Amino acid sequence: MTGIWAIVIPAFVKILVIIAVVMTGVAYTTLAERKVSAWMQDRKGPNRAGPFGLLQPVADGIKFFFKEDITPKEAYRPIYLLAPLLTLFPALITFAVIPFGTSVTVAGQTYPLAIAPGMNLGIVYLLAISSMSVYGILLAGWSSGSKYSLMGALRGASQVISYELGIGLAVLSIVLWTGTFDFNAIVADQTGGWGKVWFFIPHFLAFVVFTVSIFAETNRLPFDLPEGESEIVGGYHTEYSGLRFAMFFMGEYANMITASAFVVLLFFGGWNLPFVRYEWFGPLWGGLLSMVVFFSKIAVCLFIFIWVRWTLPRFRYDQLMTLGWRRLFPLAVLNFVLVATWLLLRGRP
Amino acid sequence: MITIGHYLVLASFLFVVGLIGALTRKSAIIVFLAIELMLNSVNLVFLALGRYFGQLDGAVFVFFIMAVSAAEAAIGVAITVAFIRRNKTTAIDAANLMKW
Amino acid sequence: MTFAVVFFAVAFLAFIGALTLVFHRHPVIAVLGMAAATVSIGVLYVMLHVPFLGLFQMIVYAGAVMVIALYVIMALGPEESGPQVGTVQTVLTYLASLLFLLHLYRVLIKSEIGPMPAVDEAFGSIQAFGGALVSRYAVPFELASLLLLGAMVGAVVLSRRQWQ
Amino acid sequence: MKVTRPKLSWWERTYFPAILKGLAITLSHIPKIKKRVTLEYPEVRWALPPQYRGAPILLTGLDGNEKCTSCKLCEFICPPRAIRIVAEETSLEKEKRPKEFDIDMGLCIFCGYCQEVCPVEAIWLKDEYEMADYDRTNLIFNKEQLLARGRKPPYLPGREKPLEEPK
Structure with missing residues (x-):
C-alpha cells in the first residue's frame, strides 16, 4: 500500500461509506417525511412493512424498480433519458467536499473524515455544483413535451437562479468573516475557544437569508412551485415513472441532506458540541463520535425541513419572486456590508 | 507529458470552432454562445501561459473576461428576447432594419 | 501519466x-x-x-x-x-479558419515548447489572486463592477416591453 | 364587498409570528398518540351505518324462490345500465321470474335506484364493499351469486325475519 494506492483505497472506502450513508439517509428521510406528516395530521403513517414501517423504503424501492418505465410520445428522448441522471449526479457529488467529522486513526494511519480532505475551496465547489443542479429540472421539464412539465421547469429554473444569489451572499459574509473557503476552518472557527460561538448567533441575518433560500433551492414547501401538485400536476417530473422518477425523488432528498449539511457546517458548528472535546475519547472513538454528532445535527435539520413542509402553505409565484429579490437579496447585501464594515472598523473579535 | 503546446493546440481548435459557429449559424443564441466559446478558448490560453511563466496576471485577466462575458450574457439575452419578440424568430437574418 | x-x-x-x-x-x-x-x-x-x-x-x-x-x-x-452551407460567407469562413489555424501552428512550431514548470502551492491560491486583484489590478476590478452594474441596468431597460 | 385588511405591526409583517404559531400547532400534534384517527383497515373495520349502500343482492322469499318478479323496472332505471334481466314464465303465483339476472359491478355506481324502484323489495344494496378482482368478467354477478349474497344474515335492522331459510 504505497504511492497512489494509499490515497485511492481510503478515498474509495470513504466514497462507499458516504454513498451508503446518504442513500440510507435518503430512504429513511422519505419514511420520516411520511411518518412525521402523519403524526402532525393525527394519523399513524406507514406501519405495514416491518416494525413501525421501517422496511417501507425497501418496499418503495422494489416498487419503483418494477414499475413500467414510460416515455411519452412527445418527449425528446435522449434528453428525457438524461435528465434524471443530471438531477441525481450533482446531488451526490457534492458530498465529496463535505467533511463529516474530525478524523479517525486506524492502524496508526490518520484518515480525515472527508472524501476530498485537502480541498480548501469546499464552499466554492458546493456552490458550483449546486448551480448546475438546475439542468436536471430544466431539461426534464422541457424534454417531457408536456405543458405542465415545461411550466414546472421554467418556474424551477428561475426560482433556483434567483435564490442562489441569496445563498451566495449569505455564504460570502461568512467567508468574509472567517477569511477562508475551507469548511474545516469555518467549523474550527465556531467552537473551541473563548468567544467562539456557533455562527447562527452573530450572523443571524445571514442565517435567516440562507435558510429561507435553501428551502427554495431544494424545491421544498413553502417554495415547491416547480412541482406544485395542485397547479401543475407534478411539475417537471410529471411524465416520469418508475426508476427515473425515483432518481428525481432521491435527488431531491439528497439535495435536502446536502443543504442540511451546509447549514450545519456554516451555522451550527459542524460536528462540534459545546464544552465537548473529541480528544477526550481517543483518536478512533472521538472521530466516530464526531461523525455521529454531525449526522444527528443533519437529522435535526431534516426534521425541520419536514416540519416546515407540513405546516406552511405554498407561496404564490409573484410572492416568491418578491421575497427573493426584494426582501432577501437586499437583506443579504445589507448583512454583507455590515460584516465588511465591522471587519474594517473592529477587526476580528 | 503535457506541455504548454497541448493547451495552445486545444485552445486554437476551440477558437476556430467558435469562429465557424459565430459566422455560419443563424440562431442568435447559438451565435452568442459561439462567441462565448471563443472567449473561453482565449481564457484557456491566458491561464496556460500564465502558468507557464509562473505569473498570476493571466488568471486576473481571465477573471475580468469572465465578468465581461457575464455582462455580455445579461445584455445578450435581453437583446435576444427583445429581438424575438419583435421578429418572432431567432434567425439573425431578420436583423435587417439598417440594411440598405 | x-x-x-x-x-x-x-x-x-x-x-x-x-x-x-x-x-x-x-x-x-x-x-x-x-x-x-x-x-x-x-x-x-x-x-x-x-x-x-x-x-x-x-x-x-x-x-x-x-x-x-x-x-x-x-x-x-x-x-x-x-x-449554413454553400454560401459565399460559409466558404470564406472555413477558408479563413483554416488560414488562421495554419498561421497559429506556424508560430507554434517556431516557438519553444517546454513542459509546464513546477510551481509552488501558493501560485494559484485564492490569497495570491485576491492580493493581485485589490492591489495591482484595483482599478480594473472596480471598472469590472461598474461594467456589471451597467449591464444589469441595460438588461432591465432592454427587457421592458417597449416595442409591442 | 369591501375587504378590510387587518393592520399589522412591523413584527407581524415579517411573517415570523404567524410562521412560528403554525409550526407550534403542527408540532403539538406529534405527541398526541391517543388522538390518532387511522383505522388499520384489514384488521380493524369501520362500523357500517344501516343505510350503507354496498353491493346489490337479491332476496329469497319465504317460499324459497327469489322474490324478483322480473318486472324490469330496475333494469330500466339503472343509470349506468348495469342490470340485465332475462325473464321467463313460471307456474308460481307471480307468473314471471328472472331466468338470468346479471349486475355488472364494474358499471354499478351504487346509486340505489334499483332498490328504490323495486315494487317487491327484491333487490337491496347491502354492506359489502370488497369486490376487487383481477378480471372484469368476474365482476358480473349472476343470479345465483346475487341470491347467495342475499342469504347472508344479518340482513336489515328490523327485517331480519323474511330473510331466513324457508321452512
Whole structure:
C-alpha cells in the first residue's frame, strides 16, 4: 500500500461509506417525511412493512424498480433519458467536499473524515455544483413535451437562479468573516475557544437569508412551485415513472441532506458540541463520535425541513419572486456590508 | 507529458470552432454562445501561459473576461428576447432594419 | 501519466462539446454541448493550478450563462437550424479558419515548447489572486463592477416591453 | 364587498409570528398518540351505518324462490345500465321470474335506484364493499351469486325475519 494506492483505497472506502450513508439517509428521510406528516395530521403513517414501517423504503424501492418505465410520445428522448441522471449526479457529488467529522486513526494511519480532505475551496465547489443542479429540472421539464412539465421547469429554473444569489451572499459574509473557503476552518472557527460561538448567533441575518433560500433551492414547501401538485400536476417530473422518477425523488432528498449539511457546517458548528472535546475519547472513538454528532445535527435539520413542509402553505409565484429579490437579496447585501464594515472598523473579535 | 503546446493546440481548435459557429449559424443564441466559446478558448490560453511563466496576471485577466462575458450574457439575452419578440424568430437574418 | 490521461479525456470532451454547439441542429442539444465544453474547460483550469477559477467558470458559464440561454430557448420555443452551407460567407469562413489555424501552428512550431514548470502551492491560491486583484489590478476590478452594474441596468431597460 | 385588511405591526409583517404559531400547532400534534384517527383497515373495520349502500343482492322469499318478479323496472332505471334481466314464465303465483339476472359491478355506481324502484323489495344494496378482482368478467354477478349474497344474515335492522331459510 504505497504511492497512489494509499490515497485511492481510503478515498474509495470513504466514497462507499458516504454513498451508503446518504442513500440510507435518503430512504429513511422519505419514511420520516411520511411518518412525521402523519403524526402532525393525527394519523399513524406507514406501519405495514416491518416494525413501525421501517422496511417501507425497501418496499418503495422494489416498487419503483418494477414499475413500467414510460416515455411519452412527445418527449425528446435522449434528453428525457438524461435528465434524471443530471438531477441525481450533482446531488451526490457534492458530498465529496463535505467533511463529516474530525478524523479517525486506524492502524496508526490518520484518515480525515472527508472524501476530498485537502480541498480548501469546499464552499466554492458546493456552490458550483449546486448551480448546475438546475439542468436536471430544466431539461426534464422541457424534454417531457408536456405543458405542465415545461411550466414546472421554467418556474424551477428561475426560482433556483434567483435564490442562489441569496445563498451566495449569505455564504460570502461568512467567508468574509472567517477569511477562508475551507469548511474545516469555518467549523474550527465556531467552537473551541473563548468567544467562539456557533455562527447562527452573530450572523443571524445571514442565517435567516440562507435558510429561507435553501428551502427554495431544494424545491421544498413553502417554495415547491416547480412541482406544485395542485397547479401543475407534478411539475417537471410529471411524465416520469418508475426508476427515473425515483432518481428525481432521491435527488431531491439528497439535495435536502446536502443543504442540511451546509447549514450545519456554516451555522451550527459542524460536528462540534459545546464544552465537548473529541480528544477526550481517543483518536478512533472521538472521530466516530464526531461523525455521529454531525449526522444527528443533519437529522435535526431534516426534521425541520419536514416540519416546515407540513405546516406552511405554498407561496404564490409573484410572492416568491418578491421575497427573493426584494426582501432577501437586499437583506443579504445589507448583512454583507455590515460584516465588511465591522471587519474594517473592529477587526476580528 | 503535457506541455504548454497541448493547451495552445486545444485552445486554437476551440477558437476556430467558435469562429465557424459565430459566422455560419443563424440562431442568435447559438451565435452568442459561439462567441462565448471563443472567449473561453482565449481564457484557456491566458491561464496556460500564465502558468507557464509562473505569473498570476493571466488568471486576473481571465477573471475580468469572465465578468465581461457575464455582462455580455445579461445584455445578450435581453437583446435576444427583445429581438424575438419583435421578429418572432431567432434567425439573425431578420436583423435587417439598417440594411440598405 | 494519470494527468495526461485526464487531460486528453477532458480536452476531447471540450472539443466534442464545441463541435456539438456549432454543428448540432437542435438548439437544446447544442447548448448542452456548450455546457459540457465549459465544464471541461473549467476542469482544465483546475489542472492549470487555478482551481477557484475553474469553479467560477462552472458557476458563471455552466450555472448562469448556459442556463439563461437554455431558459430562453425553452420559453420561446426551439427552432431547429443547422449551420449554413454553400454560401459565399460559409466558404470564406472555413477558408479563413483554416488560414488562421495554419498561421497559429506556424508560430507554434517556431516557438519553444517546454513542459509546464513546477510551481509552488501558493501560485494559484485564492490569497495570491485576491492580493493581485485589490492591489495591482484595483482599478480594473472596480471598472469590472461598474461594467456589471451597467449591464444589469441595460438588461432591465432592454427587457421592458417597449416595442409591442 | 369591501375587504378590510387587518393592520399589522412591523413584527407581524415579517411573517415570523404567524410562521412560528403554525409550526407550534403542527408540532403539538406529534405527541398526541391517543388522538390518532387511522383505522388499520384489514384488521380493524369501520362500523357500517344501516343505510350503507354496498353491493346489490337479491332476496329469497319465504317460499324459497327469489322474490324478483322480473318486472324490469330496475333494469330500466339503472343509470349506468348495469342490470340485465332475462325473464321467463313460471307456474308460481307471480307468473314471471328472472331466468338470468346479471349486475355488472364494474358499471354499478351504487346509486340505489334499483332498490328504490323495486315494487317487491327484491333487490337491496347491502354492506359489502370488497369486490376487487383481477378480471372484469368476474365482476358480473349472476343470479345465483346475487341470491347467495342475499342469504347472508344479518340482513336489515328490523327485517331480519323474511330473510331466513324457508321452512
